[in-house]
Amino acid sequence: MLHAIVAMATFLILGLGGASAHAQAWQPPTDEERCPSRWGADDERGAANLMQPEVVLRAARLIQAGEVIEMGYPLFSGMPSYGNRIYYPQIKRTRWPAGSNMRGSNEEIVTTELGQIGTQIDGFGHQSIGNSHYNCFQMDEIATGAGFSRLGIENAGGLFTRGLLLDVAALRGVEMLTAGYEITVQDLQDTLERQDLTFETGDAVIINTGFWKLWEVDNERYYRSQPGLGVEAAEWLAAQDPMIVGSDSCCIEVNPNPEPNLSSPVHQILLVEHGIYMIESLKIDELIDRNIHEFAFIVQPLKLRGGTGSAVAPIAVR
Numbered sequence: 001m002l003h004a005i006v007a008m009a010t011f012l013i014l015g016l017g018g019a020s021a022h023a024q025a026w027q028p029p030t031d032e033e034r035c036p037s038r039w040g041a042d043d044e045r046g047a048a049n050l051m052q053p054e055v056v057l058r059a060a061r062l063i064q065a066g067e068v069i070e071m072g073y074p075l076f077s078g079m080p081s082y083g084n085r086i087y088y089p090q091i092k093r094t095r096w097p098a099g100s101n102m103r104g105s106n107e108e109i110v111t112t113e114l115g116q117i118g119t120q121i122d123g124f125g126h127q128s129i130g131n132s133h134y135n136c137f138q139m140d141e142i143a144t145g146a147g148f149s150r151l152g153i154e155n156a157g158g159l160f161t162r163g164l165l166l167d168v169a170a171l172r173g174v175e176m177l178t179a180g181y182e183i184t185v186q187d188l189q190d191t192l193e194r195q196d197l198t199f200e201t202g203d204a205v206i207i208n209t210g211f212w213k214l215w216e217v218d219n220e221r222y223y224r225s226q227p228g229l230g231v232e233a234a235e236w237l238a239a240q241d242p243m244i245v246g247s248d249s250c251c252i253e254v255n256p257n258p259e260p261n262l263s264s265p266v267h268q269i270l271l272v273e274h275g276i277y278m279i280e281s282l283k284i285d286e287l288i289d290r291n292i293h294e295f296a297f298i299v300q301p302l303k304l305r306g307g308t309g310s311a312v313a314p315i316a317v318r
Contacts, residue, residue, distance in 0.1 A: 046275020147306020
């Protein structure tokens, strides 16, 4: 009996250790393993190709009340921003003839990283695996001083699909997940069950961590360390065929990663391996307050030719 108990304990320890080692041993796929993309060797749109008429019509059928809910934060000087990203607006008074009607005119000059500021969508030039981007476009071949010659965010186009808000914080019984909390596959599955939802091809999957409560309240804490998707959850989510994955946090993935040698691997899984767009720092307070979990989701990235991403102002319509 004792031998059996010892054997079982050894099995469990080895099994758990093996699972941990598997998670920690994650390596990005090789170019040969992930390319060409499912949409062909020249594709630059990735999961935006999932926006077929049936996907758009499915989302449109969710519009019943005619309500529009904004999901983007305003851009302004001093807003929360990651690292050394910048946003400096200046008002420029134009010098057009005033005419007898004394017309005045103003414009603005903005010095900024317009692709990676505020509520933002990450495109495929934003992240790579070594020298290799989505669909194995090579950085040293497509990166120019004026932007990327391939994979620019202008290729995404306007995106209209079904939005699902997964309230993982509520699942865990808290208003805000703790910094560094790794969202698991089980968390996602349990949240879907709790909210009586199922995934469909081309969805925009948005995760509530509760970190939206820190926006403009404690910006330093908002960017210091975040709860978010772990590697296994990201791989499982990518297998569900979403068009977009978003969150109220700045990074969508757990940051820093529990494995200290990994640097933002979920960005590589979603953007580089699968061509799935990421939208960070979504404003979801109204959706949470009103317990809205399903809606038509619309986002239009700026046509920044060769851009790595775009500041956006998405909307939920229901």
